[in-house]
Amino acid sequence: MLGSFDFDVIRRSLPYLFYEGMTFTLTLTALAALGGLIFGTAIALMRLSGYKTLGRIAGLYVDFMRSLPLVLVIFWFYFLVPYIGQWLTGASRPISVGAFASSLITFIMFEAAYFSEIMRAGIQSISRGQPAAASALGLSYAQTMRYVVLPQAFRNMLPVLLTQTIVLFQDTSLVYVLSIPDFLGAASKVAQRDGRLVEMYLFAAVVYFTISCIASFGVRRLQSRIAIIR
Amino acid sequence: MNYHWNWGIFFEPNPMGTGTYLDMLLSGLVLTIKTALLAWVIALIFGSIVGVMRTLPSRGAYWFGFCWVEFFRNMPLLVQLFLWFFVLPELLPKAAGLWLKQLPNAPFWTAAIGVGLFMSARVAVQLQAGISSLPRGQKMAATALGLTTVQGYRYVLLPMAFRIILPPLTSEFLNTIKNTAVAITIGLIELTGQARSMQEFSFQVFEAFTAATILYLLVNAVVVTAMRFLERYVAIPGYITGK
Numbered sequence: 001m002l003g004s005f006d007f008d009v010i011r012r013s014l015p016y017l018f019y020e021g022m023t024f025t026l027t028l029t030a031l032a033a034l035g036g037l038i039f040g041t042a043i044a045l046m047r048l049s050g051y052k053t054l055g056r057i058a059g060l061y062v063d064f065m066r067s068l069p070l071v072l073v074i075f076w077f078y079f080l081v082p083y084i085g086q087w088l089t090g091a092s093r094p095i096s097v098g099a100f101a102s103s104l105i106t107f108i109m110f111e112a113a114y115f116s117e118i119m120r121a122g123i124q125s126i127s128r129g130q131p132a133a134a135s136a137l138g139l140s141y142a143q144t145m146r147y148v149v150l151p152q153a154f155r156n157m158l159p160v161l162l163t164q165t166i167v168l169f170q171d172t173s174l175v176y177v178l179s180i181p182d183f184l185g186a187a188s189k190v191a192q193r194d195g196r197l198v199e200m201y202l203f204a205a206v207v208y209f210t211i212s213c214i215a216s217f218g219v220r221r222l223q224s225r226i227a228i229i230r
Numbered sequence: 231m232n233y234h235w236n237w238g239i240f241f242e243p244n245p246m247g248t249g250t251y252l253d254m255l256l257s258g259l260v261l262t263i264k265t266a267l268l269a270w271v272i273a274l275i276f277g278s279i280v281g282v283m284r285t286l287p288s289r290g291a292y293w294f295g296f297c298w299v300e301f302f303r304n305m306p307l308l309v310q311l312f313l314w315f316f317v318l319p320e321l322l323p324k325a326a327g328l329w330l331k332q333l334p335n336a337p338f339w340t341a342a343i344g345v346g347l348f349m350s351a352r353v354a355v356q357l358q359a360g361i362s363s364l365p366r367g368q369k370m371a372a373t374a375l376g377l378t379t380v381q382g383y384r385y386v387l388l389p390m391a392f393r394i395i396l397p398p399l400t401s402e403f404l405n406t407i408k409n410t411a412v413a414i415t416i417g418l419i420e421l422t423g424q425a426r427s428m429q430e431f432s433f434q435v436f437e438a439f440t441a442a443t444i445l446y447l448l449v450n451a452v453v454v455t456a457m458r459f460l461e462r463y464v465a466i467p468g469y470i471t472g473k
Contacts, residue, residue, distance in 0.1 A: 067404070067450040069411030072422045072442060079435045083233060170306035176415060184309060197316045205309045212304035 272346025277353025
């Protein structure tokens with residue numbers, strides 16, 4: 001019951017939770033969002049390129065990733081990345097990859113599928129006159145994309161991309177299955193060490209809730225500001 | 231690659247004495263489907279109620295719906311499962327907490343209810359969007375015909391709204407199936423969990439995960455096909471959702 005609630009265990013573990021746990025979570029979120037956006041844009045461009053085979057490969061990748069649970073994908077990459085590393089570097093045995101690198105690769109590859117769908121919608125929302133005008137000006141395909149289409153697509157889709165990043169922020173808690181000390185992992189470690197499950201999990205819930213709430217409030221404000229400008 | 235492939239592993243007996251490794255994976259698949267179906271029923275029931283509340287003229291109902299959605303959307307599913315599984319029994323009065331902890335199949339019920347409530351917030355948002363996409367005249371016409379609010383929703387608004395949101399509901403159902411895998415953390419040995427324990431017993435990592443992947447893809451294909459049939463079955467001729 002709440003009478004035996006021990007706030008001190010939270011206070012004592014705050015440095016560990018935030019310096020180690022939250023730093024890991026936020027770094028992973030930021031890098032995975034960046035990587036996912038870059039790969040996702042590449043996949044979206046492949047799908048819209050007009051080359052049938054290229055488009056089909058990209059489409060298969062997206063459908064494949066989107067039909068698997070993230071937990072399974074995390075396990076897949078955790079075991080697969082050492083072998084891929086071995087293959088790439090030509091080492092004689094599977095190379096050991098750190099927990100952070102492994103989960104970063106996982107999230108980039110997984111989120112790329114979701115970001116690509118957002119970017120595809122963004123690119124398709126640009127009116128046909130824009131690329132037509134760009135090629136009338138003599139811009140090449142790469143220049144058209146770089147200077148005309150992608151900046152607008154990115155801007156139009158910014159609220160959706162940020163919302164997906166909030167989902168990603170929440171999803172990074174799943175690295176728990178690899179016993180990695182992200183924010184939740186750190187909280188759970190303290191919880192199990194001190195036998196204070198109630199306090200630590202409630203605190204973790206409050207922190208995740210607060211951050212996600214503030215972030216989605218910010219996205220909503222951004223959305224209304226962008227909507228006025230257009 | 232110096233990985234030792236052994237695809238015959240599926241037909242070797244598993245160390246639990248419950249048949250072959252394949253049987254183990256299939257029992258995991260059954261548990262995944264059971265959990266997902268129960269969670270989906272919960273998500274539909276609560277999602278529909280909350281979604282309707284968010285469209286009612288009453289301020290209180292709107293706020294309840296708003297809080298419900300924000301509460302379940304702004305916490306990772308994993309944290310929510312931990313709250314239901316580890317925290318809730320401690321916060322309840324002693325007798326009730328003890329009863330919860332001693333419940334047989336506790337991970338299954340926690341997973342189904344936890345994932346169900348988590349998904350209910352998404353269903354609610356979809357349904358709200360579906361209802362507000364209907365022309366205002368529909369609600370007015372229902373009132374003009376002398377239908378009460380309940381009747382108006384039951385016979386006029388909801389039948390159309392659900393048809394409109396059927397495609398996004400399909401992907402939410404697929405999400406429900408995928409999300410049951412998170413319950414591996416509270417000890418539910420569903421498909422991903424069985425693949426993981428097969429890997430631990432047999433060391434055939436990639437065979438186990440390949441099989442699990444194929445089974446997930448199959449389930450996905452079945453659901454998508456079934457929902458497409460359902461969409462065609464309930465379509466109303468003359469509407470955009472009909473043909």
